[in-house]
Structure formats: structure tokens, C-alpha cells
Amino acid sequence: MNDTNNSFQLDGEDLPFTPGQTIMQAAKAAGVYIPHLCWHPDFPAHGSCKLCTVKVNGRFGSSCTMEAQAGMTVENRTAELDDKRRTMLQMFFVEGNHFCPSCEKSGDCALQATAYELKMMSPHFDMFYPDRPVDASHPDILLDFNRCIMCSLCVTASREVDGKNVFAMGGRGILGRRIHINSESGRLADTDFALSDRAANICPVGVILKKRKGFAVPIGDRRYDKTPINEQVKEPTA
Amino acid sequence: MNGPMNAAPVAAKKLKVATTSLAGCFGCHMSFLDIDERIIKLLDLIEFDRSPLTDIKHCGPCDLGLIEGGLCNAENVHVLREFRSNCKIIVAVGACAINGGLPAQRNHLDLRDILEEVYQTEAGLSHGGIPNDPELPLPLNQVHPIHEVVKVDYFLPGCPPPADAIWKLLTDLLAGRTPTLGHGLLHYD
Ligand code: SF4
Ligand code: SF4
Ligand code: FES
Numbered sequence: 543m544n545d546t547n548n549s550f551q552l553d554g555e556d557l558p559f560t561p562g563q564t565i566m567q568a569a570k571a572a573g574v575y576i577p578h579l580c581w582h583p584d585f586p587a588h589g590s591c592k593l594c595t596v597k598v599n600g601r602f603g604s605s606c607t608m609e610a611q612a613g614m615t616v617e618n619r620t621a622e623l624d625d626k627r628r629t630m631l632q633m634f635f636v637e638g639n640h641f642c643p644s645c646e647k648s649g650d651c652a653l654q655a656t657a658y659e660l661k662m663m664s665p666h667f668d669m670f671y672p673d674r675p676v677d678a679s680h681p682d683i684l685l686d687f688n689r690c691i692m693c694s695l696c697v698t699a700s701r702e703v704d705g706k707n708v709f710a711m712g713g714r715g716i717l718g719r720r721i722h723i724n725s726e727s728g729r730l731a732d733t734d735f736a737l738s739d740r741a742a743n744i745c746p747v748g749v750i751l752k753k754r755k756g757f758a759v760p761i762g763d764r765r766y767d768k769t770p771i772n773e774q775v776k777e778p779t780a
Numbered sequence: 781m782n783g784p785m786n787a788a789p790v791a792a793k794k795l796k797v798a799t800t801s802l803a804g805c806f807g808c809h810m811s812f813l814d815i816d817e818r819i820i821k822l823l824d825l826i827e828f829d830r831s832p833l834t835d836i837k838h839c840g841p842c843d844l845g846l847i848e849g850g851l852c853n854a855e856n857v858h859v860l861r862e863f864r865s866n867c868k869i870i871v872a873v874g875a876c877a878i879n880g881g882l883p884a885q886r887n888h889l890d891l892r893d894i895l896e897e898v899y900q901t902e903a904g905l906s907h908g909g910i911p912n913d914p915e916l917p918l919p920l921n922q923v924h925p926i927h928e929v930v931k932v933d934y935f936l937p938g939c940p941p942p943a944d945a946i947w948k949l950l951t952d953l954l955a956g957r958t959p960t961l962g963h964g965l966l967h968y969d
Contacts, residue, residue: 641882642968643875643939649969658966664872664935665879668928673888761969770963 550614557610565605565616566594575772576618577627577656579634579746580693581606583779585702588694591634593627593656624660631657632666637716639671639688646756647748649764653691654747655771672717679731682753689748690721696750697721700741708735721749743780794824795954796842798867799831802856803883803923804849806832807940808874812846814943825954839866844953847932848873850880851924855917864930871949872932875939875968877925882939884923891921934959938967 549558552565552574559568569576570583578594581587587606594605597617605616617623634640634653642648677685692711700708708730713719725732735742742750761767765774801809809832813819830839839845845867851857864870875881886894899910926932936949936959945965952959 635879639885639888640879640968641875641885644882644885645969654968657968658963661960661966663937663966664927664932665925666927669879669884669925671880671884671887671922767964767967 547612550610550612550616552616553618553620557616559610563610565596565598565608565610568610569605569618570775573775574618575659575775576605577624577660578606579652579656579691580695582695582744582746585695585698588698591630591691591693593630595623595626597623628657628660628662629666631660631662632664634691635662635665636667636669637672638690639674641688645686645689645748646751647689647745649759649761649767651748651766652746652771653689655766658766659771670716674720677723677730679729680735680753681731682737683730683735683742684751684753685723685730686749686751687720691747692719692721693746695744695746696741699744700735700739703740706734706739706741708733708739708741746780794827795844796829796840797826797831797844797846798829798839798842798863799833799846800848800859800863801832802847802849802859802877802926803852804874804876804881806848808848808877808938808946809833811938811940811943812873812946815947816943818947822950826950839863842867843869845870846873847871847877847926850876850883851920851926851929852883853917853919857920857929860926860930869933869953870926870930871934871936872926873936873946874941875937878927878935878937880923880925884925887922891919895919936961939969942967 548561549556551557552569557568557572557574564587566576566578566581576594576596578591580591581594589604589607592604595602596605598608599615635657642654645651648654674687676687694711697709697711700706707724710722710724711719712722722728723730723733737752799809815822828834829842830836839862845863847860847863847870849856851860872878876883880887895910898905900907934949936945938945942965945961948961948965949959
């Protein structure tokens with residue numbers, strides 16, 4: 543494959559890339575959907591959710607962290623990989639409390655839209671129903687940690703863009719690991735977090751929510767209600 | 781809409797269908813009725829056994845059991861087991877049957893605290909005491925989805941699932957196909 547300079551095969555199609563791009567970046571630029579949750583185009587890859595796992599020359603790898611190489615063969619939307627991704631999604635759903643009918647993010651949520659795309663019909667596993675208290679202390683923003691998928695995007699955005707360091711990931715295990723608020727009291731009200739922060743607008747699920755904005759857009763008319771997530775690869779991300 | 785129904789290999793014998801609402805709000809049953817006049821066509825192909833629509837109290841041998849709602853008390857578990865032992869195919873219909881739904885939002889609270897608040901201490905509610913009639917099924921400590929107790933063959937998400945999704949599931953099953961829902965019919969809200 544000497545004639546494949548700066549392109550690789552993704553599910554049998556030639557995909558061009560710029561040297562230094564990850565597989566995910568190249569796919570996004572070409573409008574090809576690779577399922578993902580913790581990756582955001584504006585930030586360095588976190589590589590934690592593993593939903594973007596592809597097979598590169600027959601071996602599993604995270605497409606958001608692996609650099610594209612000329613001539614590599616990448617499998618993406620195969621039944622084998624989508625089955626594994628669906629199982630990972632089911633684990634996300636059972637380890638939090640995802641009651642979509644009462645969630646303001648419903649219809650705009652990357653986790654939910656990805657689960658639709660992968661035809662997740664049930665949580666499959668037993669539910670954990672963890673106890674994750676909400677933080678409603680801030681005048682403008684509600685934090686509902688029941689839906690946190692630990693993607694770390696709020697941590698990165700607050701630190702790198704807002705220069706505030708409001709969030710941090712801490713603790714261990716499914717029930718212990720969680721987002722902590724960087725204030726003496728541990729409450730969001732006692733930080734300088736503001737509505738205009740990048741971190742206030744980055745959460746892919748329904749944790750960081752603007753108060754007094756509920757149902758501004760009716761359920762059924764929201765982003766992923768209209769168009770499936772795999773057809774919005776080139777649309778701007780929040 | 782007519783295609784799948786006409787193409788179905790109509791069995792000489794009507795399929796027996798049972799339905800129930802466990803810890804649900806009857807919204808899924810209401811959405812079922814939203815198939816509107818298609819129900820007339822459906823009644824050529826199916827016959828209801830135990831269901832809130834027939835008021836038959838116990839389930840006989842059935843081809844299909846549609847379960848709305850999760851499990852919040854002991855009676856829900858008995859009814860679910862009755863359905864599982866009588867129905868060839870069990871479908872979890874709606875968010876509550878699938879993940880406990882909104883009733884499961886009580887799961888991080890202590891059951892006694894909830895009962896005391898509702899029946900004894902909360903201002904503005906009548907303080908008649910926690911009901912203790914032996915006729916009343918005992919509440920479970922937590923609300924659970926039905927797949928944690930019996931094998932479930934198919935799942936139909938939604939709160940409620942839209943009538944068109946219910947229709948799609950039924951017509952797929954009647955035609956002997958594995959039910960599938962495309963974009964717009966598969967919704968968790
Ligand atoms: S965060 Fe997403 S998946 Fe979770 S409850 Fe909200 S809409 Fe549903
Ligand atoms: S709060 Fe949202 S952005 Fe932050 S880690 Fe949880 S899911 Fe990610
Ligand atoms: S998107 Fe690659 S690991 Fe999360």
C-alpha cells in the first residue's frame with residue numbers, strides 16, 4: 543500500500559488525513575461518525591469512555607487517541623464493535639440514574655442520542671441506583687450528578703478555558719468516583735462559576751443545567767429528535 | 781401502515797394477548813389506545829386475555845404479554861410471574877418497566893421516611909397514619925425494572941412509547957419478525 547500516502551481505510555473507504563491527526567479527528571473532518579462520549583473537538587483527548595474503540599489492523603484501540611497512519615485498516619461500525627459499544631452504554635445507564643422523561647437534557651443529550659444510534663433497547667444489567675445528591679446552590683446553574691458520565695470535559699474546560707478550576711475528578715470505584723467542586727464548602731455557590739463559562743456549556747449529558755430554561759424547546763423538537771447523531775458529525779458541538 | 785398487517789400470515793386462531801400495568805401510570809395503555817382505528821384491524825388478529833381493557837383478573841395461556849410499569853410492591857412481582865409463566869413472549873413496555881422509570885426516583889430514599897412524610901408529618905397532607913390494611917400489597921424497599929426478576933423477550937422504550945412504536949412492535953411480532961424501531965420511534969422520553 544505505497545500509494546496510500548496520508549490516507550487510511552475506514553470500514554473499507556479511503557479516508558484522507560493530515561499528519562498528526564487522530565483517527566477520530568480525520569473521521570470528523572470527513573463527516574464520518576465514530577461513536578464517542580468523552581472526546582470533544584476543542585480539547586485534547588481524555589481517552590476514558592472507550593466508546594470510540596475501533597479495530598486498527600485487527601487490534602482494539604481508542605480512535606480519539608490513536609494517530610492516523612497511512613495505509614492502516616480501521617474497522618468502525620462493525621456488528622462486533624457496535625455490540626461492545628452498546629454494552630458499554632448499558633453500563634453507563636445502570637451506574638447512574640438516567641430518567642430521561644424527567645431530564646431537561648433529553649433530546650439534546652449525547653449519551654441518549656448515541657444509545658438511540660446503537661439501538662439500545664434496555665439497560666440489560668441490574669440497576670445500581672446510586673445515591674448522588676444534586677447541588678442546587680448556585681443561583682443560575684443546577685448540578686444533577688445523577689447523570690454524570692465522568693467524561694471530565696467540565697474539568698478541562700474550567701481549567702483550560704475559564705482559568706477557574708471549578709471541577710475536579712476524585713474518589714475510586716463505580717460508586718465512589720465523582721466530580722468534586724473546588725470550594726471550601728464543596729458547593730457550587732461558593733465558587734466563581736458563571737453562566738458564561740465554557741464549562742457551563744460543555745456537559746454532553748444533563749448534569750450542568752441552566753436554571754429557568756426548562757422546556758424552552760419542547761421535547762420532540764430538540765437536536766437529536768430531529769436528526770440522528772450520526773448525521774450531525776460536521777455540526778458544531780456545544 | 782397497512783402493509784405489514786396485510787402481509788402478516790394471519791393465523792386461523794387469534795393470538796392471545798394479555799396486558800397489565802404494574803408500577804406505571806397507565807400512560808402506556810393510553811398510548812396503546814392511541815393507535816385509534818387500527819385497533820379494529822388488530823382485533824381481527826388478536827384476542828385480549830387478562831388486561832385492564834377486559835377486566836379479566838387472571839392470565840391464561842397467552843402468546844404475548846405486554847407489561848407496563850416496574851415493580852414497586854409484592855403484588856407487582858406476583859403478577860409479573862403469572863404473566864411470565866403464561867405468556868410465550870413478554871414485552872417490557874415503557875420506561876418504568878425497562879429501568880424503573882420515575883417511580884424509581886424514590887430509590888435513594890428510605891421507605892419508612894417516605895411513608896412517614898406522606899402520611900404523618902408533611903404539612904398540607906391528611907395525617908391519617910400509614911395505611912396498614914392486610915389487603916394492601918407491601919411496598920418494596922426500591923422500585924425495580926422487570927428484567928431483574930423475569931426473562932424479558934423484547935423492550936419498547938418511551939414514556940410512553942408512541943402509538944406508532946406500539947403498532948410497529950405488534951405488527952412486527954404478528955408477522956413473525958423481530959421487532960425493530962427506527963429513528964423517531966425509538967425514544968426514552
Ligand atoms: S443525561 Fe441523557 S441519558 Fe441521562 S437522563 Fe438525561 S437525557 Fe437521559
Ligand atoms: S458533569 Fe458533565 S461534563 Fe462534567 S464529567 Fe460529568 S458528564 Fe462530563
Ligand atoms: S471518545 Fe475516545 S475514549 Fe471516549
